[in-house]
Structure formats: structure tokens, C-alpha cells
Amino acid sequence: MIVTVQITQQVFTETLVNLPDGLTQAAIKQQVFNLYNSGQLALVMDNFHVVFEEINAQILTAETSELSQV
Template sequence: MKIVVQVVEKVYQEAHIHLPDGLTEEAIRQVITDRYNSGEMTPDLNIFQVDFESISATIVQQPQEAA
């Protein structure tokens, strides 16, 4: 019997980054978005919390093999 299990979780990640002083709020958002989209921030992201959302399972019907 084959079963497909799907788990849905919320994963919270956190990165501590340094930005220059004096940036506007919009500039901070843009720098963070650019770093995230480029993958530059990925090595700094650490999972610090995972919240379980749901779990489901589906039985996959397999065709009977001919004898």
C-alpha cells in the first residue's frame, strides 16, 4: 500500500544583518528584499520556530498486477 502524507507547517526564520545608519524605512525594506531575492541572506537565516498547521494522508490505489 502506498500512502502520500502531506504536512503543512509555518516555518519562522530569523537573520541578524547589519545595515548602514540613516536609511529610510523604504530603503531598509528595499535592501532586505534585494538581499533575500538574490539569495545573499539565505546563509544567515536560521529556523527558530516551526508551527504545525495540518497533516493529511491519501491512500494511492495501485493497479493489481496480473498473475
């Protein structure tokens, strides 16, 4: 039997970022966006909380699994 399982969850991550002193709120926001968009934040983020929201399962019949392999 083949079962497709989908899990929906929220993952909360955090990290410490060193920014120069004296930046305005807009400049801090821009620095954080730049780090995120460059992928640099993804390298240092730590998962600290995962909230399970939903799980779904769909049983595939032999016909369905044969069609999906074509």
C-alpha cells in the first residue's frame, strides 16, 4: 500500500545578528532583509519551537500508483 502523507507545521527559528550601533529602525530592517535574501541567515538559524498543525494521509490504489509511475 502506498500512502501520501502531508504534515503542516510552523517552525520558529531564531539567531543573534551583530549590526552596527546607531542604525535607524528602517536601516535595521533593511540589514535583516539583506541578510535573509542573501541566504546568510539560513546558515545560522536554530529551530527552537515547532508547532504541529495538521496531518493528512491519502491511500493510493494500485491504479493510481501505476498512473503516477508513467
